[in-house]
Amino acid sequence: MKRDQSWRAAAVCLALSLLVPWAASADPIKVTWWNIGTAANDRALNTAFADEYMKAHPNVQIDVTVLENEAFKSKLTTVMQSGSPPDLFQTWGGGVLTEYGKAGLLKDITGPVKGSSWYASQAPGVWQNYSVNGKINAVATDMGAITFWYNKDLLAKVGYKTFPTDWDDFLALVKKLKAAGIVPIALGAGDKWPAMHMWSYIALRLGGGQLFQDTFSGKNTKGFEDPTFIKAGQVLKDLTALKPFQDGFLGATYDDEASLVANGKAAMELMGQWAPNVQKDKTADKMGLGSKLGSAPFPAIKGGKGLVTDVIGGGGGYAVGKNASDAAIDFLKFLTGKENQIRMAETSGIIATAVGAEVGIKDPNAKLVKAIVDKSTFFQLYLDQFLSPAAGGVVNDSVQTILAGTATPAQACAAIQAAYSDK
Amino acid sequence: MMTKRRSKWPLLLLLLGPTFLLFTFFVVVPVIEAAVFSLYKWNGLGPLGDFRGLNNFWTLFQNAVFHKALTNNLAIVFFSLVVEVPLALYLALILGRSRFKFAVLFRTIFFLPYVFSEIISGLLWQFIYHPQRGLVHAFYAAFLPDASVPAVLGNPDTVLAGIMVVIVWKYFGFHMSILIAGLQDIPEELKEAARMDGATESQTTRRIILPLLLPTILISVFFAVVGSFQVFDTIWAMGKGDPVNAAESVVTYLYKFGIQRFNIGYGSAVAVTIFLICLTFSLTYNRLISRVEKR
Numbered sequence: 001m002k003r004d005q006s007w008r009a010a011a012v013c014l015a016l017s018l019l020v021p022w023a024a025s026a027d028p029i030k031v032t033w034w035n036i037g038t039a040a041n042d043r044a045l046n047t048a049f050a051d052e053y054m055k056a057h058p059n060v061q062i063d064v065t066v067l068e069n070e071a072f073k074s075k076l077t078t079v080m081q082s083g084s085p086p087d088l089f090q091t092w093g094g095g096v097l098t099e100y101g102k103a104g105l106l107k108d109i110t111g112p113v114k115g116s117s118w119y120a121s122q123a124p125g126v127w128q129n130y131s132v133n134g135k136i137n138a139v140a141t142d143m144g145a146i147t148f149w150y151n152k153d154l155l156a157k158v159g160y161k162t163f164p165t166d167w168d169d170f171l172a173l174v175k176k177l178k179a180a181g182i183v184p185i186a187l188g189a190g191d192k193w194p195a196m197h198m199w200s201y202i203a204l205r206l207g208g209g210q211l212f213q214d215t216f217s218g219k220n221t222k223g224f225e226d227p228t229f230i231k232a233g234q235v236l237k238d239l240t241a242l243k244p245f246q247d248g249f250l251g252a253t254y255d256d257e258a259s260l261v262a263n264g265k266a267a268m269e270l271m272g273q274w275a276p277n278v279q280k281d282k283t284a285d286k287m288g289l290g291s292k293l294g295s296a297p298f299p300a301i302k303g304g305k306g307l308v309t310d311v312i313g314g315g316g317g318y319a320v321g322k323n324a325s326d327a328a329i330d331f332l333k334f335l336t337g338k339e340n341q342i343r344m345a346e347t348s349g350i351i352a353t354a355v356g357a358e359v360g361i362k363d364p365n366a367k368l369v370k371a372i373v374d375k376s377t378f379f380q381l382y383l384d385q386f387l388s389p390a391a392g393g394v395v396n397d398s399v400q401t402i403l404a405g406t407a408t409p410a411q412a413c414a415a416i417q418a419a420y421s422d423k
Numbered sequence: 424m425m426t427k428r429r430s431k432w433p434l435l436l437l438l439l440g441p442t443f444l445l446f447t448f449f450v451v452v453p454v455i456e457a458a459v460f461s462l463y464k465w466n467g468l469g470p471l472g473d474f475r476g477l478n479n480f481w482t483l484f485q486n487a488v489f490h491k492a493l494t495n496n497l498a499i500v501f502f503s504l505v506v507e508v509p510l511a512l513y514l515a516l517i518l519g520r521s522r523f524k525f526a527v528l529f530r531t532i533f534f535l536p537y538v539f540s541e542i543i544s545g546l547l548w549q550f551i552y553h554p555q556r557g558l559v560h561a562f563y564a565a566f567l568p569d570a571s572v573p574a575v576l577g578n579p580d581t582v583l584a585g586i587m588v589v590i591v592w593k594y595f596g597f598h599m600s601i602l603i604a605g606l607q608d609i610p611e612e613l614k615e616a617a618r619m620d621g622a623t624e625s626q627t628t629r630r631i632i633l634p635l636l637l638p639t640i641l642i643s644v645f646f647a648v649v650g651s652f653q654v655f656d657t658i659w660a661m662g663k664g665d666p667v668n669a670a671e672s673v674v675t676y677l678y679k680f681g682i683q684r685f686n687i688g689y690g691s692a693v694a695v696t697i698f699l700i701c702l703t704f705s706l707t708y709n710r711l712i713s714r715v716e717k718r
Binding site (some may be wrong): 041049074075080081083096099100102103104105189190192248249250251252256260265388389390392393397400401404406 | 468663668
């Protein structure tokens with residue numbers, strides 16, 4: 001009797017287990033989302049975005065993967081080479097996104113974007129950086145500029161109430177800081193890209209936007225061996241001769257750079273919109289320099305064709321992998337909408353790109369960066385990101401050789417041109 | 424006779440089969456694949472298309488940074504053979520004696536750096552060398568307050584030396600352990616016999632122990648050479664082979680110029696070159712070892 005019952009119970013269980021998959025109305029649509037928001041506040045916000053969307057769309061399941069910046073880049077490269085990209089993933093546009101787009105690993109979302117209010121919901125200039133061959137493959141969330149971030153108190157000590165707008169005056173400031181025993185510029189040249197921004201900004205001030213446009217269109221047949229790029233190298237070399245950087249800058253990381261400025265041990269750094277947040281993280285009280293921190297555009301150079309309003313910058317966004325479902329695209333639209341962009345700006349201090357999201361930008365320096373981007377007369381994406389990964393890498397290497405004095409500016413520019421023309 | 428031979432095969436297949444399959448799939452196939460990739464200009468995405476023949480190899484052999492990387496590897500090999508292995512041998516001869524009081528304690532201490540992962544050692548030493556907040560900085564602040572702190576890892580002239588110190592620090596304990604194991608294999612009777620014949624301590628070491636230890640020393644040398652060619656993590660954690668590629672090794676070169684910059688074809692050419700160097704070395708060297716052992 002007993003034995004009989006247990007057999008029956010087992011049969012019922014088995015039958016039920018067979019029924020369960022059928023009982024649920026449909027398999028959930030899975031959306032994989034890789035982001036690099038490792039800070040606690042970013043993590044919480046992104047989880048909230050996913051949870052809210054899933055609540056409103058019970059048939060969608062969003063799997064969020066959070067990776068640290070460098071780890072993200074290496075892991076993404078691997079999954080890309082295996083041909084199975086995540087549905088949504090962090091991107092900075094430019095050369096890397098182009099490589100993925102050309103290999104057919106991205107989804108063309110031009111239709112959903114242009115066919116709705118989505119297109120107009122973003123500032124018009126930002127779509128270009130997230131398109132490959134005229135097809136939109138990604139959506140921006142953040143767009144800022146590289147500017148000088150300086151310590152107002154340290155500048156005041158040597159008699160500067162505002163940041164110099166002219167290169168000669170800037171050099172004078174460097175000399176005065178140096179004489180006062182203050183490290184004028186913190187530079188993480190070991191990571192290479194922080195130094196690369198300095199060279200490319202000098203080139204932009206000397207040659208203007210036209211130089212970059214002509215170089216990339218091929219109209220400038222000398223490419224990066226154009227005398228203006230070489231002269232930019234010389235200007236950088238002359239600056240280096242003043243010993244404006246901290247000891248051991250060639251081996252220093254960006255973290256070292258941020259730490260020096262944040263703790264008042266160096267007067268300034270040339271960095272993107274994320275600088276204040278990273279600086280805060282480098283101080284014991286997590287406050288950074290607070291109101292002592294100022295931001296200013298890269299100074300103009302006398303005789304140069306560039307305007308002080310020509311900008312080098314960039315930002316982040318999310319790219320759409322080739323296997324993304326409509327639900328993934330819809331979630332991205334939700335993510336990059338005005339309301340959520342305001343929340344991103346408030347929480348992470350990003351320079352949100354959605355029209356009207358600027359109300360979320362509270363910090364005066366962030367507002368200033370936003371104004372610099374909005375009023376830019378020419379906008380160049382970070383050179384190492386804009387070029388192909390191979391050429392971008394050589395730009396970073398070559399600027400380091402100028403700083404180390406192991407190559408002349410002409411040799412460095414020749415190396416860049418060789419990598420750039422090797423298609 | 425026939426049945427006996429037939430029955431041998433299933434057992435062979437059972438014992439060797441799995442190893443053979445694993446070896447084929449995870450060693451032979453990737454090596455062949457890399458050899459194929461090395462003939463193309465390929466970014467690793469999508470299908471192989473742009474056949475370039477041996478072009479990648481010509482570019483590689485003419486590349487100044489690769490020359491630098493290769494020279495650095497040879498310098499690391501040289502340094503390992505001249506400093507690391509002799510140091511390990513010297514310590515093994517002292518600590519291998521059971522009469523030495525704190526032998527076990529010192530063996531553990533010397534072996535400790537080998538237990539740390541390469542990345543952890545690299546980060547640790549990056550901190551030690553840090554010119555603004557490291558141990559070197561603290562030393563200078565305490566004893567030489569007027570001198571400027573050297574940025575060991577930030578100076579192209581000193582970065583490789585700084586890394587070699589870490590490599591020796593990390594691996595001498597490993598070689599010491601191998602050599603101690605070899606010492607323990609030498610029968611006590613031989614040493615006793617030598618002593619009874621009136622040989623001094625140094626004579627016993629030179630005439631009895633070292634010749635008998637030679638095969639172990641040769642294995643230690645083998646690990647030192649092959650290990651020097653594979654060094655990656657330690658260098659990567661201490662500045663990625665920079666500034667200006669001054670501390671590049673062939674493997675950091677491969678990772679940086681092949682993988683990070685989307686040149687899988689070129690990177691494969693580097694990999695094939697390293698593979699051939701190591702293969703040639705291990706074949707010649709193993710022949711040498713077996714000749715020594717036969718003697």
